[in-house]
Amino acid sequence: MKAHIKVTLKKGVLDPQGKAIEGALGHLGFAGVLGVRQGKYFEIDIAETNKANAMTEVRAMCEKLIANTVIENYDIELA
Amino acid sequence: MKAHIKVTLKKGVLDPQGKAIEGALGHLGFAGVLGVRQGKYFEIDIAETNKANAMTEVRAMCEKLIANTVIENYDIELA
Structure with a gap:
């Protein structure tokens, strides 16, 4: 399964x-x-093929590494 | 009008x-x-509100500045 992630700076x-x-x-x-x-x-x-599990996993990746949640938002799309 | 542009490295x-x-x-x-x-x-x-004109303008921006078309692809969405 492929995750497309956009990381953008928060408003302000x-x-x-x-x-x-x-x-x-x-x-x-x-x-x-x-x-x-x-x-x-x-x-x-x-590798995960279950959509709900994949979303949970990718969200954890974003929180831990991909995005700096103090100043950035992230948006995940699974395909 | 808002343009959302994804720039990705070409395959290879x-x-x-x-x-x-x-x-x-x-x-x-x-x-x-x-x-x-x-x-x-x-x-x-x-500022452009016509979708076709906006697409032409944003495509020109990508070709001239936003993307390095030798090694990158770009994908434009207008909203």
Whole structure:
């Protein structure tokens, strides 16, 4: 089973990398950019085939390693 | 309009960061991890409200700045 995980900064957490991209897009001539936030994306292939068990396992991975839950949110999709 | 962009390494491109996470998950006791690939995730807020125009604009951003299309694929979702 494959887990797709998006890790994004929580609202209010500064994102200098996103700001830099926003500036760079402006310099490249993209005028209508209102904001950019950068996050991380992970694809994890796991042996578990039961969806509920897989979700529990992947959630534990996120809490322990993948995301810094003090400043980041994570969103898991199983496929 | 908001664009959600996933940037992932193309098949065959080495992903040492993903390998490191895979190893770390193993050390943490997650036994059933078959593979990890890390990518990037972007949320771009744009002024354009027409979906087709927005897609064209965001695709141009990806080609010019967001993704390195030699080694990376990108996937755009508009919402």
